Amino acid sequence: MNHAMHVKFKIMSLSTLLLIFLLAACGGRTSQQKEDSNVTITLTAESTQRGQTELLITVKDDADNPIDDATLTVRGEMTHAGMPPVLAEEVRDGQNGVYTVPFEWTMGGDWVVTVDVTLVDGRTISHQFDLSVTN
Numbered sequence: 132m133n134h135a136m137h138v139k140f141k142i143m144s145l146s147t148l149l150l151i152f153l154l155a156a157c158g159g160r161t162s163q164q165k166e167d168s169n170v171t172i173t174l175t176a177e178s179t180q181r182g183q184t185e186l187l188i189t190v191k192d193d194a195d196n197p198i199d200d201a202t203l204t205v206r207g208e209m210t211h212a213g214m215p216p217v218l219a220e221e222v223r224d225g226q227n228g229v230y231t232v233p234f235e236w237t238m239g240g241d242w243v244v245t246v247d248v249t250l251v252d253g254r255t256i257s258h259q260f261d262l263s264v265t266n
């Protein structure tokens with residue numbers, strides 16, 4: 132390998148690495164956690180790329196025990212005006228504290244996802260998660 136070829140090879144490897152990094156940063160899986168009233172809610176979006184995805188929402192008590200008997204409602208709104216919210220079907224029956232919510236990112240941009248968790252004792256805990264969706 133002569134010197135010019137060697138430099139070219141190095142540049143190629145660098146751009147490949149950069150591409151992999153960008154792919155990982157854009158539209159990938161993301162996770163956020165919030166705590167209130169001794170209940171921790173973690174939202175994981177399987178994808179933040181425009182289109183159909185699943186939101187995995189984990190609900191745990193203050194002793195880190197899963198709460199499977201809550202009722203969840205999820206609403207997604209974009210931060211710009213004039214767009215109707217995306218409402219997910221109400222979800223019950225967590226599996227080891229994880230509730231799977233089919234969801235569609237209908238547009239790329241900044242979203243606020245509101246998760247309302249109603250516990251069996253009637254308390255409702257509400258959290259908002261900010262997510263950025265790529266086209």
Ligand SMILES: [Cu+2]
Nearest residue numbers: 209214238240
């Ligand atoms: Cu929009």
